[in-house]
Amino acid sequence: MGSGKILVAQGGGPTAVINQSLVGVALEARRFREVTRVYGAQFGVRGIVNEDFLDLTQETSNNLELVAATPASALGSTRDKPDLKYCEEIFKVLRAHEIEHFFYIGGNDSSDTVRIVSEQARAAGYPLRAIHIPKTIDNDLVGNDHTPGFPSAARFVAQAFAGANLDNASLPGVYVGVVMGRHAGFLTAASALGKKFPDDGPHLIYLPERVFSLDSFLADVKAMYEQHGRCVIAVSEGIHDASGEPIATLLAKEVERDAHGNVQLSGTGALADLLCDEIRAKLGIKRVRGDTFGYLQRSFIGCVSDVDQREAREVGEKAVQFAMWGGRDGSVAIRRTGFYSVDYDLLPLAAVAGKTRTMEDEFIAASGTDITDAFRLYLRPLLGSGMPDAFRLRPAPVPKILKR
Amino acid sequence: MGSGKILVAQGGGPTAVINQSLVGVALEARRFREVTRVYGAQFGVRGIVNEDFLDLTQETSNNLELVAATPASALGSTRDKPDLKYCEEIFKVLRAHEIEHFFYIGGNDSSDTVRIVSEQARAAGYPLRAIHIPKTIDNDLVGNDHTPGFPSAARFVAQAFAGANLDNASLPGVYVGVVMGRHAGFLTAASALGKKFPDDGPHLIYLPERVFSLDSFLADVKAMYEQHGRCVIAVSEGIHDASGEPIATLLAKEVERDAHGNVQLSGTGALADLLCDEIRAKLGIKRVRGDTFGYLQRSFIGCVSDVDQREAREVGEKAVQFAMWGGRDGSVAIRRTGFYSVDYDLLPLAAVAGKTRTMEDEFIAASGTDITDAFRLYLRPLLGSGMPDAFRLRPAPVPKILKR
Known part of the structure; x- marks a missing residue:
């Protein structure tokens, strides 16, 4: 490894907190001395294939925080579901730009994309660390207590x-x-x-x-x-x-x-x-x-769970930490550890990719x-906090006069 | 006058702040020594005809404040649009309960109901003070800068x-x-x-x-x-x-x-x-x-304008003040006096009733x-304050390598 270049992208339907994960990656990555550049792909995997990258390293932390608090995908998203050939195109671009770490924020389909790209890199002997970061309002990712975006x-x-x-x-x-x-x-x-x-x-x-x-x-x-x-x-x-x-x-x-x-x-x-x-x-x-x-x-x-915001930020931060210190690819997952507290795991990509959780x-x-x-x-x-509440008048009926 | 009984009701489509006006009436009325009872009619004019009254005087100020902050009509509402005969029934009940002040919170139709009841009381020589309190998300009441409920x-x-x-x-x-x-x-x-x-x-x-x-x-x-x-x-x-x-x-x-x-x-x-x-x-x-x-x-x-909340409270309070000190029936209206501040007028009922404002x-x-x-x-x-804001990543494109 040597280029120190990181790439992050957002896929699938936007959520109220998906930019928290993006900013979690961008800001946490800058804390590692081996990271030189954080690129963001515009409009998901399509932006990778087209080499439509923004250099997030040139952003200010102030604006990144403001973007983090803004709903929907700041980088743009896509509904493209890459097949093997599409993933080869992705891999070709990653290689050309000497990307060493690839973070993809998305749902089932996105985790499957990460899985395929990860396998292609391994097969080619290219040193890529590929991490899937969970996101979906449907809450249907297996292996997660819940998924960022769902709470809001x-x-x-x-x-x-x-x-x-x-x-x-x-x-x-x-x-x-x-x-x-x-x-x-x-x-x-x-x-x-x-x-x-x-x-x-x-x-x-x-x-x-x-x-x-x-x-x-x-x-x-x-x-x-x-x-x-x-x-x-x-x-x-x-x-x-x-x-x-x-x-x-x-x-x-x-x-x-x-x-x-x-x-x-x-x-x-x-x-x-x-x-x-x-x-x-x-x-x-x-x-x-x-x-x-x-x-x-x-x-x-303007309708967001502060718990969701914090956790979406954390899955982005943990993704970078897992990538830098974990030594393997995977999918970040939320595990509940108390009432209420969570911790984060790195699951094998094959354990999450393409699977659908339904209500127990x-x-x-x-x-x-x-x-x-x-x-x-x-x-x-x-x-989260500050849920609006509803109150009623208490019964105190007045005796009827005409219809008694 | 002598009974000191007040009646308040809510008509038409609910809004996020219509209970502010209700509570404005209830709390302001209690400050007048001549007021002995504040009744609330359930489900609008229909509740009057059916004598379905709650004694709001038995409510606590704490619960009234909580209800004020709750959207929709705490007393219940109705889509009934009373004709002359219906208004006669209303008047009959007001008379039987010795109601001396009638406040009706609603839109065009409600102001017309107040107008008819007011005329019937006058014709019968019955000492009724009838006040219409504005409310509509459509903002279509004439004579008002805007109407409570619209801002939220x-x-x-x-x-x-x-x-x-x-x-x-x-x-x-x-x-x-x-x-x-x-x-x-x-x-x-x-x-x-x-x-x-x-x-x-x-x-x-x-x-x-x-x-x-x-x-x-x-x-x-x-x-x-x-x-x-x-x-x-x-x-x-x-x-x-x-x-x-x-x-x-x-x-x-x-x-x-x-x-x-x-x-x-x-x-x-x-x-x-x-x-x-x-x-x-x-x-x-x-x-x-x-x-x-x-x-x-x-x-x-959970999506409400604090300006709307305050004004909806004020139209309720002003309605009581106009009723007690004004010596005539009418419709409370919001007038803009500065950027941004408002004051309240009491318009003749005929000037508002049944008319529709459209966008200038x-x-x-x-x-x-x-x-x-x-x-x-x-x-x-x-x-109001605290409007959520949206931010973007700033452009900092990365040069393409494969497709340059």
Whole structure:
């Protein structure tokens, strides 16, 4: 080794804290005398192939701190999922620039990219240290207690449902909120942390970890509506029937809106609208409203967990330390060590790459439409400090005069 | 006068600060020796007719302060728009309970209810003091510089677009965000306050104050996409063609989704989805995403303007003072007196009731797809302190080696 050049990139969907990890790498790396340059690739792996690098060593620590506190990927991101050939291109560029350390901040796909590049470097006898830094609002990386980005998105979902519940209590009816997470229900489950009083919503939670049945759904909604005079429902965008068919697709067929064959169901408001249509039509409830949280839940500025911020910074710092002192490639992982405290491990890349974690059974209530206290205890510390709270007027009824 | 009984109620869509006004009334009223009881009607005017009153005099100031800081209507609200007969029922109950002061917190419709009840009391020779307290996220009450509730909703929209812009810069494409406001574009225009750098989005803003043309829209989007490699668009749910027909309805017809005759377009994600379909189909852009902010923009807990909180409290306090010392009924209004400071007037009810303010021409750019600096100066102080900010890495490109 000799060039002392480091490369860092960001991949996949942005989060509220992914820049903390970037800045963690940049600032920690500068503390090592063997590091001469910290490069940042623009727009993820695509920027590597195109040699679109920024020299982060020329940044001020002040601006780096400001960027760290800014959501979304400051370097730009990409949805490219490199195959072997793509990884060879990456490796070619790393070699040309004499990059000795490669840090890639991302989810499952990104860890797989790091794994392939790591193997190619080894096969070529090139001295590369390649480290994957975890990031995903879906919380679906195996080997991690949780992943940076998830706590802030979970906080948004919890706050959104706390507010939606208050709104729904003011003007009673049925409210359906559709939350991101195609395979893992963690983010949808976070809606339960918006609950304070026993009769607060969400009254029902539908996760991709359980099979969705429209008949059961309608029966559940009916029962809750009769009990509370209203019903707040959290639905994962990934709900599906027993065969794995997405519910959005099934409902769209049922109401015959699929005539053109090109009705897009993901990334749209369709699922919420279709479920609301069903409730209106089958249960005869008038005031039914649906929201799809969409990109707000991962991009909204000003809703961030301070715990998430600190940990996202730390996985970046630890990645550099593992790279410099660890002697092997890997994926940084968060391990919970107390209530509440964490430490960091370096897992083998093959242990994380391309695998998907879903919600553990202990987190899901037997009913299948609620979460357990175990999940509440798991998630609460991640949401951080200063969570907004909701209060009610206490009952002090005035005797009626005309209608006594 | 002699009973010393006051009644307060909340009407229409909830806001983040409507409970500040409620608590302003309750706490200020207790300072007057002639006030013996402060009643709160549950679920607006409907609660009056049903005599569903809470005795707020039995509340503690501590809990009232906590409720004040909680969004949505603590007393419950209603969408009922009372006619003459309904108002007679209201008046009957006020009389039976010897209510001498009636405060109704709400928008246009609520002010009209107060006006009718006020006239009925006068005609009956009953000594009632009736005051309307302004509230609406739409900012569409005439005679007001702005209305309580609007600043916090505007802050949500500005923060949402600041985040959406960062997300869109990370993964470039077209983003359409649909904002509430059927007739007034103030809330949609607030998206512009999420902009920091000259090339930030929203790059285009479509308001109900201007006629919407699909052809111009597509041409605008194409031009911006070519200039920036991406495009962030803010769209009011109320956009319409020259004849006043909502665009959502027109597009739904165009894509023949209206076969059942019952496709609901308001309160759904349909408009965003339809505009995205058009952009994909006509401009051939692949990454096109749409969000409908829905109820989040008025109900999200934890995104509130401290200026809005203070003013919402003050309109409640001033309402009581006007009632006790003013000698006439009316509608409390906010008047701007400095940059930035306000004072409060009591306008005649007829001057406010049932009228709708829309965005003044000086606030809309000549292009029709942007706002002016006058609007920026108007809105900025309302958003309050602690607005989150966005920062970028500075350019410091690394010379290419392979592709030089």
